[in-house]
Amino acid sequence: xxxxxxxxxxxxxxxxPDQVSExxxxxxxxxxxxxxxxxxxxxxxxxxxxxxxxxxxxNPMDLKSAPTGNTCFILSEIYESTAGVADHLQSxxxxxxxxxxxxxxxxxxxxxxxxxxxFNSLW
Numbered sequence: 584x585x586x587x588x589x590x591x592x593x594x595x596x597x598x599x600p601d602q603v604s605e606x607x608x609x610x611x612x613x614x615x616x617x618x619x620x621x622x623x624x625x626x627x628x629x630x631x632x633x634x635x636x637x638x639x640x641x642n643p644m645d646l647k648s649a650p651t652g653n654t655c656f657i658l659s660e661i662y663e664s665t666a667g668v669a670d671h672l673q674s675x676x677x678x679x680x681x682x683x684x685x686x687x688x689x690x691x692x693x694x695x696x697x698x699x700x701x702f703n704s705l706w
Contacts, residue, residue: 586661587704589630592668594658597639597692603654605687609680610634610656616678617660627670631661661701668698 598606614634621629635657642648662668675681 585704585706586630586701589701589704590662590665590668591699591701592658592660592662592671592695592697593699594656594693594695596656596658596688598654598656598687599691600652600654602687602690605683606636606654606656606691609684609687610658612680613678613684616680620674620677621671622667626664626666628663628667629660629671630663631659633657633659635659665698672697 596606614632617629617632621627621632623629637655637657638650639653639655640646640648641651660668660671662671678684
């Protein structure tokens with residue numbers, strides 16, 4: 584399914600070794616909250632939700648390069664429109680782990696793009 588012209592929220596969180604288990608714990612709790620609270624239809628619809636995790640590599644373009652010891656958590660959420668992202672951000676405070684997420688991210692390197700329109704999409 585193509586997601587052309589939909590809106591993507593992406594977070595890349597690079598966790599030092601001592602923060603990986605906390606990231607695992609937080610994201611284990613995130614998915615059930617997302618499923619229970621997010622719209623499946625309409626302008627606020629969550630169309631796709633993925634969390635992936637991989638070792639940070641010293642050369643990200645060389646899969647055989649040495650790992651740095653850090654772990655990358657990648658969160659990708661695709662919404663029907665920016666209204667879905669706004670609804671998500673507003674409802675975040677209802678997630679019991681939201682304070683822990685902020686505390687954890689403060690100990691990691693974080694890049695978040697909250698609402699990027701998708702301009703290329705296949706299938």
